[in-house]
Amino acid sequence: MDAKGSTYIPYVFRSFQGFVVLDIKEFQKNQHMQIHLEKEKGKTHLCCVCGSKLGYYHDRYPVEARHMKVFNWTVSVCFFREKRHCGRCKKVRSEWVEWICPTSPHMTMELAWWINRLSEITSVLAVSKLESVDKMSCYGVDHYILKRLLQGYQIPEVTHIAVDEVYARSPKQQERGETRDDLFLTVIVDLKTHKVIWVADSRRKEALDEFFKIIGNEACERIKVVATDQHEGYSASVYEYCKNAVVVLDRFHLVQNFNEALNEDRKDELNNIDPEGQMGDLMNGKYRHKFLTKAENRSVSDRKHIEYVTRLNKKMFQLEIIKEHFHKIFDAPTMLDAQVMLAEIYQWSMDIHARGVFQWIRNILKDPRFWNYFENRFSSGVIEGTNRAIKGLKWQAYGYKNMEYFKLKIMQKVGYLNSRFALKWMYEIKTN
16 A cells, blocks of 8 residues: 655644644745644634634635744744634634734744843844844834733842832923923842842832832831932832831942032132132043042042142142042941041031031931941942943833833843743743
């Protein structure tokens, strides 16, 4: 008896649920491959909108969907998609095909997941060029996959967090009824894992309130330390929801605010002398930032320049001593030592009439959040590195108009919404 010939179907092409591979056509000139499918007998037809079982047959239409590349060949899947009557919708609906991406009906889910995974390491625009897929389609499927990942995401248990805002939109994107606070996003980072665990709209108190409401009262009680800047809204939210937490003012922001006060005193001194003369040339322009830099971080030429200026101007010499002494405060072994050092700076700034430094220290002396640093030496320096990564993400995409998508991309790049973590918990949910 003669054996009947059959087409060999690779295993990678046998994963189209409800369909079987009828034929594979190759076009060597274009390096393209078509996989032709036919419907399995007895297939159940479900509505693509409500998910209920469809009724009588209406018609069908051909579909050619992009699939993942094979040996650098582009691949498309060709089949007929049926339209049937839906008793619940009271309309004629297309059947649900589970391996077709809902947001892009001409793309398979395998390709959608692959695009999402590639977008973890490069821009969506680069992915669209690499996979020869329309840019807007790539944006759509990436957004869809991230929303699916978010559905299974659970905020991890945390005890030490850092909170900071990141600039998200320009004033041109500000909508009616919004203030400047709405142009920012609130980013929350786990200080132990250095991962972003949540992103909320605006930098208001309500943004952090939203996070605490999501994790619940028990999780809030487990939080011990919250590192943040001097934004009063964040501190008020922590005091309201986290009764056992200590608010620690971030060292990075403290130094930044101190440098602003120090710079005001530099401007005042420059105005007292001749700003258009020799000292103006030595203290302005490209040199103004060198006076705010720690001595150990200056180059050899910068050190020589500062030494020359401080020999010519006594007050600049005194401000240099105050600055270096302030940086040493954070290395103080105890809170008492830090209090003594800050008191010395307070007295010195008053003696030399350094108005900016004097007023800033007078305010910080009364703030218990500053002294909490010396008992809980945590800083949100980690989140500043995260903010740098977020800025790189914005630069890569030339900005974002959709803030929901931007928040998901932050969670993907520097959080847990990526293949390294998300696929693991999705598998656990599926198996359980």
